Amino acid sequence: MSAPIRGPIRLGMVGGGEGAFIGGVHRIAARLDGQFELVAGALSSTPEKAHASAQALGLDRSYDDFTAMAEAEATRADGVEAVAIVTPNHRHAGPAIEFLKRGIHVICDKPLTATMDEARQLAEVARASRALFILTHNYTGYPMVRQARAMVAAGDLGTIRLVQVEYVQEWLTEAAETKGSKQAEWRTDPARSGAGGATGDIGTHAYNLACFVSGLEPQALAADLSSFVPGRALDDNAHVLLRFAGGAKGMLWASQVAPGNENGLRLRVYGEKGGLEWAQEDPNRLWFTPFGEPKRLITRNGAGAGPEAARMSRIPPGHPEGYLEAFANLYAEAARAIRAHQAGEAPPLGTTYPTLADGLAGMRFVEACVQSSQANAAWVTL
Amino acid sequence: MSAPIRGPIRLGMVGGGEGAFIGGVHRIAARLDGQFELVAGALSSTPEKAHASAQALGLDRSYDDFTAMAEAEATRADGVEAVAIVTPNHRHAGPAIEFLKRGIHVICDKPLTATMDEARQLAEVARASRALFILTHNYTGYPMVRQARAMVAAGDLGTIRLVQVEYVQEWLTEAAETKGSKQAEWRTDPARSGAGGATGDIGTHAYNLACFVSGLEPQALAADLSSFVPGRALDDNAHVLLRFAGGAKGMLWASQVAPGNENGLRLRVYGEKGGLEWAQEDPNRLWFTPFGEPKRLITRNGAGAGPEAARMSRIPPGHPEGYLEAFANLYAEAARAIRAHQAGEAPPLGTTYPTLADGLAGMRFVEACVQSSQANAAWVTL
Amino acid sequence: MSAPIRGPIRLGMVGGGEGAFIGGVHRIAARLDGQFELVAGALSSTPEKAHASAQALGLDRSYDDFTAMAEAEATRADGVEAVAIVTPNHRHAGPAIEFLKRGIHVICDKPLTATMDEARQLAEVARASRALFILTHNYTGYPMVRQARAMVAAGDLGTIRLVQVEYVQEWLTEAAETKGSKQAEWRTDPARSGAGGATGDIGTHAYNLACFVSGLEPQALAADLSSFVPGRALDDNAHVLLRFAGGAKGMLWASQVAPGNENGLRLRVYGEKGGLEWAQEDPNRLWFTPFGEPKRLITRNGAGAGPEAARMSRIPPGHPEGYLEAFANLYAEAARAIRAHQAGEAPPLGTTYPTLADGLAGMRFVEACVQSSQANAAWVTL
Amino acid sequence: MSAPIRGPIRLGMVGGGEGAFIGGVHRIAARLDGQFELVAGALSSTPEKAHASAQALGLDRSYDDFTAMAEAEATRADGVEAVAIVTPNHRHAGPAIEFLKRGIHVICDKPLTATMDEARQLAEVARASRALFILTHNYTGYPMVRQARAMVAAGDLGTIRLVQVEYVQEWLTEAAETKGSKQAEWRTDPARSGAGGATGDIGTHAYNLACFVSGLEPQALAADLSSFVPGRALDDNAHVLLRFAGGAKGMLWASQVAPGNENGLRLRVYGEKGGLEWAQEDPNRLWFTPFGEPKRLITRNGAGAGPEAARMSRIPPGHPEGYLEAFANLYAEAARAIRAHQAGEAPPLGTTYPTLADGLAGMRFVEACVQSSQANAAWVTL
Structure with a gap:
């Protein structure tokens, strides 16, 4: 602050x-x-x-x-x-x-x-x-996402083996695009959204989050895309298998047709030494299990949370910060980078935001999903 | 917005x-x-x-x-x-x-x-x-608190019988006031805080929330206050029984010495026809059980949430709003009231914020808790 | 096994x-x-x-x-x-x-x-x-209740300050005793149940559990009993303040008229060094927070669980054991005690079950609640 | 009873x-x-x-x-x-x-x-x-699994689109089979377990549960199996895509190397009209969301639960039944079938247990997973 x-x-x-x-x-x-x-x-x-x-x-x-x-x-x-x-x-x-x-x-x-x-x-x-070019993959602005990323980078989980990520919604369960929802209209329209439906709108978020936290480099994917709602031109459900450099593997599920889910973005990362779990709808909590020890609850600014989370946080633990604060964190990172840029200096240590490279990776993710799905879920190199 | x-x-x-x-x-x-x-x-x-x-x-x-x-x-x-x-x-x-x-x-x-x-x-x-005088009992700014209040007022629970409220923290488990915490210093100092410790700092929030949601008028209380940390001048734990006009009863627990609790403000209201549960650390969810039916999860801006919650909310369901948004909601109410006042008009329908009367009620609550506790938890009329 | x-x-x-x-x-x-x-x-x-x-x-x-x-x-x-x-x-x-x-x-x-x-x-x-006389306060048979008791006894929480216990049900929200429920009939009938309604039926369980886990000796209580359902002769809600030897304090809430609660027996114990939380409806999990550290989840037979829980458990962690198993644990304790008794030996180390003394304490609890409530929630020595 | x-x-x-x-x-x-x-x-x-x-x-x-x-x-x-x-x-x-x-x-x-x-x-x-031949796919004995199956069969979810199932464990994160665990030894030994590791041991359970509840007929799968622990002969992680007759799709994840998971068997089923969620570690609860309405909690023997759950249940809601009870339910079904068989009668209406056909389907599932994985996750017809 x-x-x-x-x-x-x-x-x-x-x-x-x-x-x-x-x-x-x-x-x-x-x-x-x-x-x-x-x-x-x-x-x-x-x-x-x-x-x-x-x-x-x-x-x-x-x-x-x-x-x-x-x-x-x-x-x-x-x-x-x-x-x-x-x-x-x-x-x-x-x-x-x-x-x-x-x-x-x-x-x-x-x-x-x-x-x-x-x-x-x-x-x-x-x-x-x-x-500067700053892409608002806003979920990377959540304090406990930063905490998770820092823990992985510090080796708290050992070598990563598994990355399970999902972003699940319900709002397109019916054909909202034919019932007057402007949001639904453009998000299901290839001319305005591009080749990916759920893949582009929320799959890219899930993919970005998985890479951001795990620090892994994706190598290939196999995707099975569906358009469950009759008449819908873009995918509303994506089942994706992932392979990362170094041998880690993952699953990614993006859906807009799963009743009972609002913005169910959930990440689980497992390594040789421990596991992490985080869910966007309960963003102030991060679950960490060192293998062989009890599961621990790390809260924003609470015991066990480190400086990477603290610099993304405004208030003490127990008072939840939410989506807008996480989004604002990216703006705060942008402000730090812009001011440093204007001063001809390096941005403050730790300044981190999604960039052009993340944007290109997301585009490639969508493209590869579509390619793979058209080839009956064959593997496509990323 | x-x-x-x-x-x-x-x-x-x-x-x-x-x-x-x-x-x-x-x-x-x-x-x-x-x-x-x-x-x-x-x-x-x-x-x-x-x-x-x-x-x-x-x-x-x-x-x-x-x-x-x-x-x-x-x-x-x-x-x-x-x-x-x-x-x-x-x-x-x-x-x-x-x-x-x-x-x-x-x-x-x-x-x-x-x-x-x-x-x-x-x-x-x-x-x-x-x-105008606006008191920032900020928890009344949470959308689902407004939802709960509206449901009680609409009779969804029938006549209210029970109000169970607690605000539980851990931060004063040890004598932080002797270890350099400025927050702890003034909040445990009678000269700066007044007669109530936990009672004044968080008990008043719990009391205000209980009254705000239930719409009940408190009539009497019996309180057993404690200062568990040696040398602490003000109470760090309050056990309070409540009686309301019309026969409803309640319990209020405020504590600053309960390890494992950050800002555990939790309200449960039960009536002849149903029950409601809400917790500040998970503020976008409200649990409603009509007696004899399955428990229902009502989310901010989700199915089942009404206009009173919607007007306190900025974004769609599933993207959590938190403490700062709830606090900002009181400022938004204040802005509406101030602008209307400046225009010589009535504030927009539904404008609701804690007032002087709430402040006086809170002061009386603290005073009554201290009186009761000094009289061995005898009933004190409110 | x-x-x-x-x-x-x-x-x-x-x-x-x-x-x-x-x-x-x-x-x-x-x-x-x-x-x-x-x-x-x-x-x-x-x-x-x-x-x-x-x-x-x-x-x-x-x-x-x-x-x-x-x-x-x-x-x-x-x-x-x-x-x-x-x-x-x-x-x-x-x-x-x-x-x-x-x-x-x-x-x-x-x-x-x-x-x-x-x-x-x-x-x-x-x-x-x-x-031998064995009283089936069956909740003491849950493995994680044994775990909690052992942790308190081992000093993991330091000196105990607070014991918050509740047993909350919904089934008597309406006058089930006039609608053909035999269970409701005898449990609301003073001639068959005694002086306590909720107090006797479930309050005694909560009281027994609080004492069993905390190891504290109760000294006095103040109780405010209610019969919310018109015509009901016995209490269906009890609000009770507790004082223990050594200065610890507690609250006990027993209710049969809280819609949304099935068998909501929940215990929280807080000491100078840490806190424990347990809920009967999720019995395989125990939450432990050493003050200043992240909250930990201890599961039945999982990491962090000790021999007192293991001897009450039949299967590995992650496969839930429930109410019947906990009840059976008391029978298993009884069997051990009876066989030892028949052999003229001491029961195996650790054999623990509720006895006549617990039964008398429960009776005194009910009696004291009624006395206190009749005296407007005055303190009654236990 | x-x-x-x-x-x-x-x-x-x-x-x-x-x-x-x-x-x-x-x-x-x-x-x-x-x-x-x-x-x-x-x-x-x-x-x-x-x-x-x-x-x-x-x-x-x-x-x-x-x-x-x-x-x-x-x-x-x-x-x-x-x-x-x-x-x-x-x-x-x-x-x-x-x-x-x-x-x-x-x-x-x-x-x-x-x-x-x-x-x-x-x-x-x-x-x-x-x-008779009865196969103990014991998770089908949980009351709320029966409830879920009945709700799908009754059309409460409409036509099923998605089946997401996972069975996640941590116990083989390290090479327990080389450290004296007999369970680990035979379960990672192809000679004693067969061609599937996690696939056979827990993947078959997940697969059986998915089919049992959804009532769908699987048509093809694509599987990416891994043995993350060096020297392990059988898979310890399986990522599987599923396709069902009629167009529904699914994902199945089975893992023995995910720290923080004990027996994390979790099923989610989504249809055109609603969604269901169930988790084995919290087996008495089933979450049901009719699209456009609040999520509902259906508890064993509680409001909203039907006769299919009730016949698998011994005690009232709120007192948890667990793994052993679910297992016993299959024995109870077996007893009903055996007694009817001995009497030359049809088993009582509703008698349901896994049979030879389920066993063969599970074997084919393992075989197909191995085939698919060897072919770089190509689709294999079931």
Whole structure:
């Protein structure tokens, strides 16, 4: 909870107009620690809607589209220093490229893009840009996820053998996309979401989390994708086998059609010496079992939790921090990185956030799942 | 997540300098929904510390003390519209009175004051003031607490018979107050905390929550207070029997010496037709059992949750909201009430926050616990 | 799971005819480890019903009443060596006295009797008898209850400060006794149950468990009893404050009117160095928190569990043992004690079962609760 | 808890001498409801050990080997009516065949045999025999498993889409088979266990449970088996994808190397209308979510539980029944079937137990897993 040494970072937003879900989340996350101030936006691809949304938010600088915004802001003395991109997947690459080209830092929602082509274009620009690119795989912002990662890295589990991860939802059990749900519409639409349904929307989160915590390098996968709801173009369930460098193996299950599950992201990692279990719906607790000893409950800021969790945490143990705080942690990491970048310094020790590489890995994950499934769950190298 | 119709409310703060816990919480809570902007403060009773803290926070208007602050801010055109008081208990009444006298709204941490005398003085001023007084019994801001209250009020449980509440901690199991913990020092010091230890610090929360959800009027209590740690002047454990108007009964347990408990605030309410269970450390879930039917899990924004929970909630089910969000909900209620007050209108339907009356009830609870315990747990009328 | 060195002990039963609940439990418990064989019974106070029940059970020796049974069995070479008494409370003392007088061991359901007078008469006979008296406070047979007791005794928690116990049910939320439930009829009838309702039926279990695990000597209690259901003669809810020798304190809650609770017997014990938590509905797990360390899960026969739990356990960890096994553990303890008694030896080290003293303590608990409640929850010395 | 209409069924046992685990479980299960009496045995393949074990159990008729036993018992008027086979897998077929040939009912531990050849031989004999063959896939004896099966069959979940099952253990995380564990020795030995390690020992249970509850017919699987512990000949981890007739899909995970898991058998079934979740370590609870409604907790004998669970249950809700009771339920089903068979009648309505067909399906499951894994997780038809 240390304070800004100067005023907040000036933030712009692309997408996130009225009715959007994730835009509001980004705004709260950006605001929570006082490190960002939203000053400009192109909040919708429909200019009227964009301006109405801006007015509702009390936002003075509202643009017709992201290109106009990028051009104008890049030339203002008080122009945005960073931009949050919270559009549907097929509208990530366009604005990201525009802002990166102008040296404005990009905080982009996942997955990276809708198509692999877009991803490659974006990657090229990002690599050439002097600006930072931060991908909001927000679950990596949970304190106990950081704790788990640190414990694995410290060898508390020994060599990792197994990574079991799942992200299970129920909301698409019925054909919500035909019943007026805008969220369901674009998330089941290949034109807007890309080749992956559950795979892209939540499978990438599960995959990213598994890699983030285990530190393992995935080598191959075999995937069996399904679209259980009649008429649905994208997968709503993914059964995936994983193989990692060094011999570890895993299973990944992503589903949007499992009644009784809201956002059931759950990770279990097992090594030669111990095991870890974590669930996103109960995020302040991490279960650790050293083989041959009783299972231990490590709580955020409680006994057994280390500095990696503490730096992601605002309040003492027993008062739960949740999804918005985890999301805000990525914004706080972004702020540290941006300020260091502006000062020409290295970011503070421990600063960690998902990057372009994670985004490309996620795109490759979706692509490989689709390839494998089309080949009857044959192994595809990652 | 509706937006401000004008800029944020200008907020001041008394207390909350570096090293304080609850001040930081109030700042996040005020900021989270973008409804308040911190613009001035008297952040410590030591001016140097106050100014250093203000500088660290990037706060321009820093005052030597709350009196100077009240006087100056009341005369500025852009003076604070509301002030958050986050000092130790014995320094609540003083600043609250100064700001209320000048028509500035007060958002005050609990318990109301350190002594009943102070409470009465404050009450007198508050009643005479045109300004609002909001007490941050923050647990009433949890969405599922609102849900529970609404269900009881709607008669889902029938006539209430039993209210079992507890707030259990471990942090004072040893004499932390002699080992350098500032939090422990003032919270175990009668001069700064008042007559109640666990009773005042957490017992008042439990008591407030029990009354808030059950809607019952307490009539009498019998209390057995203990100070288990040698040399501790205030109670660190309270065993309390409760009787309510209409015949309902209850038990309240507050403890700071129960290893294995972080912030174990737990409420169970039982009526002729059903029962409810809620725990603060798992706040997004409410368990409801209609007698003779299977127990049901009602989640924040999930099936079975009603509008009272929804208006306290920012994101869909399955992504946990926590302590800071609940705290921010009280600030959001305060913002609604303040804006309505400024507009000369009634606050939006459903606006609910703890008031002076709750503060006085809490003070009476502590006083009655001490009286009862001194009389060997005799019944004391409330 | 060591085997009998000779054939099973010949067991008789008084009560437990068709429609009874606890009789069937005793029969399974007696049979589970192969240590007892049921050979005779006076299964009902109505001879016809007794004989019909005996026939249904394939029991050859069926008696009109317990007196006839005691007389006949005492003179047979193959007469019963022990008798299980599973009648309603007001019919415990009579048969127990008859069998004890004849040197036949008695395994008696709790509470000891319906009245204190009966209890004293029974105690007198029991003390004069050469036979053993075993009271089935069956929850003391759970392996993890033994584990908890051993940990407290070993000082793992340091000096005990707090004992919080509750036994919470829902089944009498409505007036089941007027709707044909025989169980409800006798358990709410002072003539058959004695002075205590919830207090006697389940409060005695909670009280016994608290004392068994904590090893503390109760000194005084203050009780607020209620009969929430109109027309109910006995208490259906008990709120009790406890004080123990040495300064520890406790709360006991027994209720039959809390919807959502089946057999919610839950014990929490806290000392200067740590805390323990156990719940009957999840009996294979014990939570232990050494102060300042992560909470640990100790499972039956798992890591961290000691010999006191292992000797009460039949199978490896992870395969749950339940209520019947715990009940059978008391029968196994009884078998060990009876066989040692027959051999003129001391029972095997560690043999532990509830005795007459526990029964008298339970009776005194009920009596004191009623006295205290009639005196407006004044303290009553135990 | 209805009583035998005649004396208990005379039971023999093959295997289960001292030091064996599962033999003791069968003996308790057989005894628990008073339906069987153990009267003869060939308790070990080493005659001296067999006789010593018999003596320790107080068993008069002890045989040198199962052939001698089958011959002798088949000719006695009071010979065994049924025999329990509790040997290692490679010694199932031999005795089963001997007894079946003589018309003696067989209750056999799983998996059916060590090899597919043995399985086929046994199947041929079993089909020709007039005696019953009961396979103790004991988890099908849990009341809430029966409840789940009944709910699926009744259409409460609609058409099933997903079956997620896992059986996860930790006990072979290290090379216990080289450190003196007899259980580990034979269970990791292809000569005694067959081609499957975790697959055969626990994977077959998971597979059987998935089919039993879902009622689905498996069509194909793809398996990735591992032996993580160096030097281990059989798999200790199995990752399996499943496809069922009608389009449902599933995942099965069996592991013996996941620290923190004791007997983590967990089943989740999802259909178009709802979902079910059950875990063996908490067996008295079943979670049911009708899509769009709150999750419901159905407890054994509690509200919402039906007759299929009730007939597998002995005591009221809230008093847990466990593993031994579930195992005993299969013995009770066997007793019903045997008595009906002896009377020339159909077994009572609802009598359900795993049969030869389940055993063959389990053998095929193991075989297919090994085939698939050897073919790099290619799909293998079942």
